[in-house]
Structures are given as structure tokens and as C-alpha cells.
Amino acid sequence: MEMKKTFCRFCHANCALEVQIQDNRVTQVFGDAQDPVFGGYTCLKGRELPRQAAHPQRLRAAQRRNPDGSHSPIGNEAAFDEIAVQLRHLIDRYGARAVATYNGTYAFQNSSALPVAAGFHKGLGSPSFYTSVTIDQPAKVYGWSRVGAWLGGSHGFSSADVVMMIGNNPLTSHYAPPGSLPPFSPSRRLRDAKARGLKVICIDPRASSAAKLADIHLQVRPGEDPTLLAGMLKIILDEQLHDREFCKHHVRGLSELHASIQDYTPHYVSARAAVPAADLVAAARLFARGPRGIAASGTGPEMSPRGTLTEHLIQALNIVCGRFCREGEISPVPRVLSPAAPRMAQVLPPAPLWGEGFHKARVRNLTMLGEEMPAATLADEILTPGEGKIRALLCIGGNPLTAWPNQEKTERALRALDLLVCIDIKMSDTARLAHFVMAPQVSVERADATLLSEWWYEEPYARYTEAMVEPAPEMINEWEFFWEIARRLGTPIRTAGGDLPADRKPSTFEVLDKITHGCRVPLARVREQTRDGGKIFDEAVVRVQAGAPAADGRLDLAPAGVADEIRAVRAEPLDAQGRRIDAGANYTHLLVSRRTRQFFNSTGHDLPALRELGTVNYAYMHPHDLAELGLEDECPVEIRSPKASIRSCVKASLDIKRGVVSMAHGFGAASTNRLVDDEINFDPITGQCRQSAIPVTVTRFVTA
Ligand SMILES: Nc1nc2c(c(=O)[nH]1)N[C@H]1C(S)=C(S)[C@@H](COP(=O)(O)OP(=O)(O)OC[C@H]3O[C@@H](n4cnc5c(=O)[nH]c(N)nc54)[C@H](O)[C@@H]3O)O[C@H]1N2
Ligand SMILES: Nc1nc2c(c(=O)[nH]1)N[C@H]1C(S)=C(S)[C@@H](COP(=O)(O)OP(=O)(O)OC[C@H]3O[C@@H](n4cnc5c(=O)[nH]c(N)nc54)[C@H](O)[C@@H]3O)O[C@H]1N2
Numbered sequence: 001m002e003m004k005k006t007f008c009r010f011c012h013a014n015c016a017l018e019v020q021i022q023d024n025r026v027t028q029v030f031g032d033a034q035d036p037v038f039g040g041y042t043c044l045k046g047r048e049l050p051r052q053a054a055h056p057q058r059l060r061a062a063q064r065r066n067p068d069g070s071h072s073p074i075g076n077e078a079a080f081d082e083i084a085v086q087l088r089h090l091i092d093r094y095g096a097r098a099v100a101t102y103n104g105t106y107a108f109q110n111s112s113a114l115p116v117a118a119g120f121h122k123g124l125g126s127p128s129f130y131t132s133v134t135i136d137q138p139a140k141v142y143g144w145s146r147v148g149a150w151l152g153g154s155h156g157f158s159s160a161d162v163v164m165m166i167g168n169n170p171l172t173s174h175y176a177p178p179g180s181l182p183p184f185s186p187s188r189r190l191r192d193a194k195a196r197g198l199k200v201i202c203i204d205p206r207a208s209s210a211a212k213l214a215d216i217h218l219q220v221r222p223g224e225d226p227t228l229l230a231g232m233l234k235i236i237l238d239e240q241l242h243d244r245e246f247c248k249h250h251v252r253g254l255s256e257l258h259a260s261i262q263d264y265t266p267h268y269v270s271a272r273a274a275v276p277a278a279d280l281v282a283a284a285r286l287f288a289r290g291p292r293g294i295a296a297s298g299t300g301p302e303m304s305p306r307g308t309l310t311e312h313l314i315q316a317l318n319i320v321c322g323r324f325c326r327e328g329e330i331s332p333v334p335r336v337l338s339p340a341a342p343r344m345a346q347v348l349p350p351a352p353l354w355g356e357g358f359h360k361a362r363v364r365n366l367t368m369l370g371e372e373m374p375a376a377t378l379a380d381e382i383l384t385p386g387e388g389k390i391r392a393l394l395c396i397g398g399n400p401l402t403a404w405p406n407q408e409k410t411e412r413a414l415r416a417l418d419l420l421v422c423i424d425i426k427m428s429d430t431a432r433l434a435h436f437v438m439a440p441q442v443s444v445e446r447a448d449a450t451l452l453s454e455w456w457y458e459e460p461y462a463r464y465t466e467a468m469v470e471p472a473p474e475m476i477n478e479w480e481f482f483w484e485i486a487r488r489l490g491t492p493i494r495t496a497g498g499d500l501p502a503d504r505k506p507s508t509f510e511v512l513d514k515i516t517h518g519c520r521v522p523l524a525r526v527r528e529q530t531r532d533g534g535k536i537f538d539e540a541v542v543r544v545q546a547g548a549p550a551a552d553g554r555l556d557l558a559p560a561g562v563a564d565e566i567r568a569v570r571a572e573p574l575d576a577q578g579r580r581i582d583a584g585a586n587y588t589h590l591l592v593s594r595r596t597r598q599f600f601n602s603t604g605h606d607l608p609a610l611r612e613l614g615t616v617n618y619a620y621m622h623p624h625d626l627a628e629l630g631l632e633d634e635c636p637v638e639i640r641s642p643k644a645s646i647r648s649c650v651k652a653s654l655d656i657k658r659g660v661v662s663m664a665h666g667f668g669a670a671s672t673n674r675l676v677d678d679e680i681n682f683d684p685i686t687g688q689c690r691q692s693a694i695p696v697t698v699t700r701f702v703t704a
């Protein structure tokens, strides 16, 4: 028996672990109490890594689909050969665009996976590169490009006086944007910060575990974040609570923004967002008082209508309150393994990442965002005939059949592909439709670095880990798949540090080294110095330097279209209760998305210790709503949106706002994505569909 140190990759938080190894198997995991950032924290999912690795249904070899739809094992070499031949044929006949990759959640739990997949696409010349970001929180990743960014960085959590969490619940999800609550030991961290005086504002239709700890909880009506945030901005600007000095020197569009929100009075916002006007005013003042802090959102508001506008208003709140590090301050989130960008007290001017000059999607007038195409259009790109039609899909660590909007269309699209390849630990709902399924190594079986979690470390923390155990010979690291295919196609794999070698297979360390090219501390040194666990690299502390004298860039609060969109929201028709009237939707409730503690999207549903915490995807509702509908707790119901209906069981919960149904996604059969219409109500910039605040009716389900 042996103990070794590594880090968890069940989710993105990358908690520091000590693992017990026996006979080339990880038998138990513990939090690494010595770790300077994580201090011994783990969650129930991470503690199941040994059972996940040893799961009887885990794929241990590649599978090839038989004509009757069943699958049989195939050797990796034979699978790579066949896949490459089919891809070559499709590329020669239809062009490289016909080949798409979709990077799901688990492409983001392996630092070498996503960059190599991206480098494969660059080498191939195919723009059909998709990730789950564009069905998750794309406006956070791309929204800054029309506003600009502050090169000194935002305020960090540990020095914040106030944090506003808008539709995210890090206590369950271990997820929050930088500057908000870091995902390690989140509950303890939040309680400790409150004890030192931190004020917390939560905006959520549900009394989530974070909202229960908040000083002010605004239990907003789903989808009304734009209204509520515009109302807060108006209070702050009307009362001149903003950072006037910062705005004078570094901001433009302030008066235009202020003019566009004039009609968002506390009275109007209170009626429409269904929050008490006094709480709204108190929250706006508390946030503006700071003086340090951050407002940030999660999935809820981004999946509700107008996600990009919502993110813009959140950015605007941070900007007008000047929530940025100034010259001489230590900049939080130094990022040891990412490109060492300068930290300066100046604005990086806007630089568009979509629209004119970017590849066009063939539907819904959308374009590429940065280097990725919008995933919500992928099903249509497969089904729409003509030039550019996608015919082959390489799916890494994702499960489109449960995760993509419009499940019925997604299934039709996946079945229409000439070639579907999945890399998945099990025969997921999607993998069952695939022509080939490759068996990946799980985290404890591969080398990795903390590249994907470093946007949360306020100090220059980093680490490298070797594989803890020897993987079975047919299990691959995701990057190897792309390397094997590229070699057979004769195309390069482009990375930050140049092309991957094609004449010999690089090691995972070499791949990671190329990917992290130009970072603050070279990977070899990080590897050398973190053999005994994670470390803070003092040489990578960054202080904000003075802005360049000639720098006159400004953060733009009113880029083209924003003021008009704010006015368009104000002009939307409301019913007598202040609810937005959705064309064609005769609904009684709004269904909102949430995470469950025990599962990670569609991962973990097969692990007994996690299943013990519940396997039913309940539709949580307020008990008074149930009574009004004549429904008892736990009774079967049909939930109907304008698009389709699903069956579930209701569960009474006082945490849920009246008029709201709260339900998770990723539970195959009762997938809330059946209810999602991808063709109406999508974000005009990111294509993000309305995956939260979905209009529904709830009725008792009666068997015929
Ligand atoms: N209605 C609705 N839809 C949503 C959401 C919502 O809240 N509501 N959330 C959206 C969000 S935020 C996201 S990120 C997407 C998620 O979208 P996806 O990533 O497409 O879906 P997941 O269910 O996370 O799929 C993960 C897959 O990875 C496999 N897997 C597990 N471990 C490993 C591993 O180590 N290696 C590999 N290669 N595979 C592994 C699992 O078996 C599973 O099949 O869904 C989006 N869709
Ligand atoms: N245990 C666990 N952890 C996970 C996941 C998981 O499935 N399980 N999924 C992972 C993934 S892929 C992601 S992207 C992150 C997401 O991380 P988070 O965004 O923190 O996810 P949630 O915990 O669902 O929190 C979203 C909150 O938004 C609220 N909400 C819904 N609609 C609205 C709305 O219209 N307005 C407002 N203001 N709030 C709204 C919901 O009630 C919910 O409390 O979590 C990750 N972590």
C-alpha cells in the first residue's frame, strides 16, 4: 500500500488529494490537509473516484457499432484507422467544415484535451469547433469584447467587502466566476468571510444554500434579472453612489446607459421582478458602498432570456463601482500556467469576437464566437442540407442527448450523422448512438496540471501531477485520440508552443509544456517543485503597473444595440401580476435550472454512494402552488412547455418562489431539454437558448 498526492478532476475545482494505492488501484482518497489552498477539502463526488475508476460498466476498450445497433470491442489501432479513413473520405468530398468536434464537460477536466482538440481543428482548417461553453455561460467568456477589459484585474474575494451572487450557488456547484466565492470549501469560506464582515447579496428565485447565508436575498422572478439589474444601476447612478473618479478617466457611455434605464424605477422593478422595492434599494446601496467587492452570476440568469444583456448589466455594475485593482496593488488571480499577460492600470479597448469577419453559422444569423461555433446550432448544422453541412462529430466527454437544447431534434441529428465518435467512460445515452466509442483514462490514470482551475487562485498556486496508477493499455488520454487521427490524416496539431511532433508520440508532459508556453513559471519547474503537493510560487506574484501614459482606451458601457435592448425590455407587455406575456405561451409557472449535490450533470448517476442521496429528478415547487393545483407531495405530474412535455414527480419545498418549478438537467429520461425550444427565444449573439425560466404548466399525470 502506498500514499501519493494528486488533485481531483471529477469537477473543475481540482481539490488537492492524497490517494491510497494498492495493486495499481486507487482504493481511497482523502483531502490533502497540508495543501496551502485547499486545506483538506473534498466533496462526496471526489471521494467516489475509486469507485468510478473501478466501475463494472466502465469502458475498458474501444467499441464499434454493429449493424443491429449493438457494440463490440475493437482494438484502438483498428478504430483509429477506420475513423481516419472515413474522415478523409468526408473531407475530400465535402471539405473540412463537415468535420466537427464537440467538447463537453470532461474536455474541461483534462488540461491537455481541449487545447489539442482546438489545435487539431486549426491544423485541419475546420471552423466546426464547439464546446459546452456556448450552452452554459458564453456571455461571460465573450461579453467583455464589446466593453473592453481592465488590465489590472478585478477585486478578489478575500479582500471584498460585498459579494453579489446572481443565480449561482457555489455551495453546491463549486463554481463561481473569479472574484466571487472560490469553489474550495465554499461553505466554510463564506461563513469565515461573513465573520470578518463580508456582506452577501443573493439574487435567486430559490432560497439556495448560498441565499440562506445572504444578508439580502432578492427572490427574483425567473428571467427578470435584466429588469432588476437595470433598476439597481439606476438607483446607484441616480444617488451618485458610483466611483465618479474611475468613470471620468476610464469609462464611456455612462450617460447613454443612465438615460436608457430611466424608466426602471423601484416601483416598476419591484412589480415586474417580484421583489420588495425596499430590498432592491437596500441591495443597490449595500453593493455600491463596498468599497471593494464584485457582482457575478452563474448559469441561472445566463440561461434565462437575454443572457448577454444580463451579463452586460453585471459588468456595468462592477465598472461604475470601479471594482478593479489599481496601480501598486497585488493583482488577484495571477495565473501561473496561463500566458503571462501584463497587469496594468489601464483599459484593454473593445475588440469584437463575433459578427462581421467571423465564420457564419448556417442558421439563426449567428457567427463564430472567438474560436468556437455556437453549440446550440450544432443539431441544425447536422440536419440542414447544403454546403457546410456537418457529417462527422467527434464528441469528447460530453453527452449531447441530455445536454443540448431541444432533445428531440438533437436525437434526430445524432442519428443522421455519417460518423459519430464519442470518448466516454461509459455507454452514455449519446455513446449508444455512436459508431465508435473510445475508452478514456480517468483522472487518477493521467498526468495533468492545474491549468483549468487557476482562474480561482488568488495566490500564484500551481501544481503538476503524474498518473497515480498505470492505465489499462487500451484506455487513452483524450489528446492521444486527436494525435492519432491527425497523424493518419497528415494534418498538424497547432499549439501555443508550436506544432506537436508528428514523427514520434510526445509524452503528456510535453503536450502540456507546449500548451502552457509563455506562462509565468515554466511547467518543468512546477513539476519539479510540486512533487509533494500544490505550492504557491512567490516569484509569480504580480503587482499592477502604471498604465502607459498614452493609453486612452475606455470601458464602453453602451456598445451598439445595448441601450435599445434595455428599452425593448422595458416595452415588453406584462400581465396584471407584472409577469411578462410570452407570445403563444399560456403558462402558469416558470421552470428554472439547478444543480444537484450528488451528480455532475449526467455523470455519477451510476455510483451507489451518490445514488443514495436521491435518484429522482424532482420538480420542486412551493407547497401553496401544489395546493392551488390540487397536487400532493411526490405525486406524478406532466410538465408542459410550448415545445413538448415531460413527466416528473413534484416535491414541496418552501425554498422555491411561488410560480416557479426548479429542476435539474442531465437525468436522461425526464430531460428538461425536451422542453427547450432552440428556434425561438435564443440569444442573438451567443445562440444560447432559454434553458431556464421556461414557461410551463404542471398537471397531474394520470395513466390511461
Ligand atoms: N436544460 C438545461 N440544459 C443544460 C444545462 C442546464 O442547466 N439546463 N446546463 C448546460 C451546461 S452548464 C453544460 S456544461 C452542458 C453539459 O453538457 P455535456 O458536457 O454535453 O453533458 P454532460 O452530462 O456533462 O456529459 C459528460 C459526459 O462525460 C462523460 N465522462 C465522465 N467522466 C469522463 C472522463 O473522465 N473522460 C471522458 N472522456 N468522459 C467522461 C460522462 O459519462 C458523460 O457522458 O449542459 C448544458 N445543458
Ligand atoms: N454538484 C454539482 N456541481 C456542478 C454541476 C452539477 O451538475 N452538480 N454542474 C457544473 C456545471 S456544468 C456548471 S456550468 C456549474 C454551474 O454552477 P451554478 O451556476 O452555480 O449552478 P447552480 O447551482 O445550478 O446555480 C444556479 C442558480 O440559478 C438559479 N436560477 C435559475 N434561473 C434563474 C434566473 O432566471 N435568475 C436568477 N437570478 N437565478 C436563476 C437557480 O435557482 C440556481 O440556484 O456547476 C458545476 N458544478
Ligand code: SF4
Binding pocket: 008, 009, 010, 011, 012, 013, 014, 015, 041, 042, 043, 044, 045, 046, 047, 174
Ligand atoms: S469539489 Fe470537485 S474537485 Fe473537489 S472533491 Fe468535489 S468533485 Fe473533486
Ligand SMILES: [Mo]
Binding pocket: 132, 136
Ligand atoms: Mo456547465
